[in-house]
Amino acid sequence: MDWKFKKDIPPQGSSDGFWYDITDGGYIRPKEILGDEEQLKILNEALRIVSNFEWTIKSKGILEQF
Numbered sequence: 001m002d003w004k005f006k007k008d009i010p011p012q013g014s015s016d017g018f019w020y021d022i023t024d025g026g027y028i029r030p031k032e033i034l035g036d037e038e039q040l041k042i043l044n045e046a047l048r049i050v051s052n053f054e055w056t057i058k059s060k061g062i063l064e065q066f
Contacts, residue, residue, distance in 0.1 A: 004036040023051055 013027040021028040034040045057063045 001039065001042075003034065004039060005033055006035040009033045023047055 009032070012021075012029075012033065014021045016026060018028075020026045022030070030040055030043050034043070054063070
């Protein structure tokens with residue numbers, strides 16, 4: 001995908017890794033940096049789907065953290 005960003009956006013920080021920063025209240029705010037509403041919708045839906053998958057495998061005891 002050719003991502004379309006807004007002009008003059010500040011650098012997006014990361015502290016606990018990309019996944020945390022984009023899903024769990026971290027520092028990356030797609031709505032503030034993406035300039036295309038359709039891309040924002042696609043990204044948000046993808047994050048929702050993957051987050052749901054993560055929650056499901058955790059709740060079923062399938063995910064083992066090392």
